[in-house]
Amino acid sequence: MVPKKYKIHRIQAREIISSAARPTIETTVTLGDRRSASVSVPFGASTGKREATTLLDRDKKRYLGTGMLKAMHHVNEILSAELKGMDVRKQQEIDQHMLRLDRTPNKRRLGGNTILSVSLATARAAALALDIPLYKYLRTTYNVRDKHYKLPKPLMVMIEGGEHADNSTDIQEYLIAPMHHTSVHESVRICLEVYAHLKTILQKHKLSTNVGNEGAYAPAGITSNTKPFELIIEAIRKAGYKFNKDMRIGIDSASSQWYNAKKYYLKREKKYFTSQKLIERYQTWVERYKLFYIEDGLAETDWNYWTLLNMRLGNKTMIVGDDLTVTNLELLRYAIDVNAINAVIIKPNQIGTLTQTMEAIQYAHEHRIETIVSHRGGGETNDTFIVDLACAVNAAFLKVGPSRGERVEKYNRLLAIEQEIRR
Numbered sequence: 001m002v003p004k005k006y007k008i009h010r011i012q013a014r015e016i017i018s019s020a021a022r023p024t025i026e027t028t029v030t031l032g033d034r035r036s037a038s039v040s041v042p043f044g045a046s047t048g049k050r051e052a053t054t055l056l057d058r059d060k061k062r063y064l065g066t067g068m069l070k071a072m073h074h075v076n077e078i079l080s081a082e083l084k085g086m087d088v089r090k091q092q093e094i095d096q097h098m099l100r101l102d103r104t105p106n107k108r109r110l111g112g113n114t115i116l117s118v119s120l121a122t123a124r125a126a127a128l129a130l131d132i133p134l135y136k137y138l139r140t141t142y143n144v145r146d147k148h149y150k151l152p153k154p155l156m157v158m159i160e161g162g163e164h165a166d167n168s169t170d171i172q173e174y175l176i177a178p179m180h181h182t183s184v185h186e187s188v189r190i191c192l193e194v195y196a197h198l199k200t201i202l203q204k205h206k207l208s209t210n211v212g213n214e215g216a217y218a219p220a221g222i223t224s225n226t227k228p229f230e231l232i233i234e235a236i237r238k239a240g241y242k243f244n245k246d247m248r249i250g251i252d253s254a255s256s257q258w259y260n261a262k263k264y265y266l267k268r269e270k271k272y273f274t275s276q277k278l279i280e281r282y283q284t285w286v287e288r289y290k291l292f293y294i295e296d297g298l299a300e301t302d303w304n305y306w307t308l309l310n311m312r313l314g315n316k317t318m319i320v321g322d323d324l325t326v327t328n329l330e331l332l333r334y335a336i337d338v339n340a341i342n343a344v345i346i347k348p349n350q351i352g353t354l355t356q357t358m359e360a361i362q363y364a365h366e367h368r369i370e371t372i373v374s375h376r377g378g379g380e381t382n383d384t385f386i387v388d389l390a391c392a393v394n395a396a397f398l399k400v401g402p403s404r405g406e407r408v409e410k411y412n413r414l415l416a417i418e419q420e421i422r423r
Contacts (some may be wrong), residue, residue: 002087002240004032011083011118013075015068016040018379019406020213023068025118026381027075029125031088037124039385041117041349045163045213046258046380048300048323048329051114052192052352071114078110083141088126091141095119095355098411112352119148120385121352134385138392142358149421153181155250155293155372155397156191158198158235159219159228160212163377168218172254172265172377174228175293176236176247177397184418188411190241195402198235205231207353213377214410215401225268229289234393243290250287250293256323257298268293275305281314286317295320295345306340318343318370327351327360336367345369361393374399380406384413391417 005252019042043054057067064111082101087095098118102110128135138144147205155177161169176194178187195216199209202219212218222228229249236247243249255278258265264273272279275298276288285291294313298306300323310319322345327330335341344364348357364371373390387410391399398414401407 002085005035006087006089006126007032008086008125009034009121010090011075011121012356013072013114013117015069015072015387016381018042019404020045021282022066022377022379023063024381025068025071025075025113025117027121029036029088029118029121031125031129035125035128035367037121037128037207038264039117039120039124040378040383041113041379042381042383043113043349043379044347044376048326048350050106050328051350052116052302053106053108054113054349055108055111068113071117072110074110074114075118079114083118083122088122088129090143091119091126092355094122095353099353103389106310107352109277111350116349116352116354119355123354124385127181132420133388133417133420135388135392138358138389142362142392144393146287146354149391150394150397151184151292151414151418151421152373152398153177154184154187154191154414155399156195156393157214157216157255157399158195158232160214160216161218161222161228168212168220169225169228170253170258170268171220171225171402172213173227173252173295174255174329175250175252175399177250177293179244179246179248183416185320185341188285188415190239190247192402193230193239194235194247197238198232201231201238202236211250211401214375215404222293223268225266226285226289233289248292249289250295252295252320253297254323255296256299256301259302262302266297275302278309280307282309282310286313291317293316293318293320296322297326298324300324303338303340305336307336309337310341314342320372322347322374325360327357329360329363332360332369334361336364336369341369341395342387343372343396345399346373347376348389349376357389358393361395364391368398372397372399374406375377375401382406382409384410386410387413387417390414391421
């Protein structure tokens with residue numbers, strides 16, 4: 001007999017608005033004692049081909065086809081009935097039951113967004129029922145072996161381009177991270193000081209300081225893909241820090257967006273690159289700008305050259321899979337087997353359940369692959385689940401933009417967790 005305070009009584013979803021000004025869903029799990037917990041799930045502007053399906057209504061008369069009424073229906077009429085009475089603490093059983101109901105590899109029947117919203121809301125409700133913080137609940141439920149918390153460093157987007165900004169760079173993101181990590185509070189502070197100085201430098205160069213999808217600057221009219229490096233290095237120094245000693249630079253190329261017919265076309269350079277030549281270009285950037293991090297440096301289908309990229313630069317730089325691996329254990333295993341990466345992005349909505357997300361994280365850590373828990377560039381929400389997840393598993397980095405409410409909420413949650421842990 002499941003005690004009332006742990007028994008799922010009802011699950012309900014509602015359509016809410018994301019940071020992309022289009023709908024997503026928020027799901028609430030209500031327990032037998034009438035306490036409840038909610039989660040809202042994001043979606044991406046730039047997505048890998050093998051990500052879990054974001055179920056949309058496709059009704060052009062509502063939100064241009066991006067409504068979430070079908071997803072709501074699946075939660076309210078199917079999953080609520082199926083999971084009613086289950087023990088909210090049995091996370092793996094709940095996730096497996098939803099996967100059996102869907103029966104498709106990419107969750108196209110019920111929707112990855114539908115299933116994930118229930119999966120994460122279940123975990124948050126269980127933490128509430130047990131009266132412990134979510135990060136502690138996740139750590140216990142999935143038997144994270146590390147005894148001590150190693151809170152993630154901020155990996156902060158400074159300049160956006162690619163799919164995240166109009167008339168900007170080919171590279172999707174230019175990022176910074178602190179070299180030394182005395183505390184989350186100090187790390188966030190110095191990153192934001194660089195961000196503040198970057199604004200005045202952009203203004204000096206007569207570039208826009210409007211922000212993009214991720215709360216980073218998205219200046220139109222930047223003349224080259226290397227100009228942001230120079231601007232950010234200038235901002236680091238202006239803030240009183242030493243480049244490559246106090247602060248490092250990285251990129252998310254999102255190169256699948258400019259890959260076609262086995263070649264890469266960089267609009268800013270008006271030039272095609274073979275995989276080999278693009279790797280050589282990255283080598284130049286690593287030497288000149290000391291890049292410590294290259295995410296999605298090659299397209300998600302360009303597997304043969306990923307191994308070469310990691311072989312050439314993996315001893316100096318984090319070679320990070322995102323679209324390549326999409327938090328999918330099968331793809332992650334293959335990437336490790338062929339030595340394609342030494343680090344991986346983790347986004348729960350890429351795979352669709354908490355349990356599958358944790359399996360990918362644990363497999364990565366077992367094989368000494370660094371994990372970076374990341375926001376989504378497109379339709380984010382104010383939900384902070386990914387922050388508790390990053391802290392629970394001792395992720396190396398939390399990747400989030402520096403401004404906009406849905407991004408700032410995540411840093412504020414990270415600051416709160418640090419304060420709780422250090423009491």
